[in-house]
Amino acid sequence: MVPLLAILYTPIEGIAIVAVAGLVGSSMLLPEKLKNINWRETAPVSIGMSLSIPFGLTFLTATDPTLIRNGTGIFILAAGLLMLSGWTYNGVRNLFTSYIAGSLAGMVTGGFGIPRGPLIVIYYMSSYFATKIQRANVIITVGVGMSFLVRGLIISGSYSEHTIMRSIILAPTFIAGNICSKYLFRVAPLSWFLKVTNLILIAIRVIILIV
Numbered sequence: 001m002v003p004l005l006a007i008l009y010t011p012i013e014g015i016a017i018v019a020v021a022g023l024v025g026s027s028m029l030l031p032e033k034l035k036n037i038n039w040r041e042t043a044p045v046s047i048g049m050s051l052s053i054p055f056g057l058t059f060l061t062a063t064d065p066t067l068i069r070n071g072t073g074i075f076i077l078a079a080g081l082l083m084l085s086g087w088t089y090n091g092v093r094n095l096f097t098s099y100i101a102g103s104l105a106g107m108v109t110g111g112f113g114i115p116r117g118p119l120i121v122i123y124y125m126s127s128y129f130a131t132k133i134q135r136a137n138v139i140i141t142v143g144v145g146m147s148f149l150v151r152g153l154i155i156s157g158s159y160s161e162h163t164i165m166r167s168i169i170l171a172p173t174f175i176a177g178n179i180c181s182k183y184l185f186r187v188a189p190l191s192w193f194l195k196v197t198n199l200i201l202i203a204i205r206v207i208i209l210i211v
Helices: 002-008 011-029 031-036 039-062 065-084 095-112 118-125 131-155 161-187 190-210
Strands: none
Touching (some): 011 039, 011 065, 039 095, 039 118, 039 131, 065 095, 065 118, 095 118, 095 131
């Protein structure tokens, strides 16, 4: 949603709106996922993300909006193609690599406002854990990241009255999407979910290039 909202409004306002929606969505899904979280992996990832997001925000608030808009779209397109290719991380997995993955994701989240951080999704999905654990790990990390992103945007003065109102108006649609996704996740094959999600990401980027 970030690239689309960045066209309708400004990149920072689009990011601010999606950050609130991402925080609300994660808060809704988190209670039932707590029992599935692998804290040994998510703790260093979350710490790395929370420490690096402020540095990304410094870049975000000081850079030309057009560069942010194009950078966001290009990154999403590249991430979509990478995930569609089926590539996975097969390297070492320990506290250090988890911290580095979180730090890189935090820089991207703070700098370009990509809430879920495709890097984190790829890192978690490359693990040997069951799908329900991978999903729980993503949800908790997104929640932590969005809380720090929203806090940083508030401190930087990015939330105007119009931005807050638009966030409130759009929040119900994200809530409805979360409810639908919970059902689809139970019935749709994982391979189908990945392909559809990545194709949507690529299609959004192509539309933005045309516009």
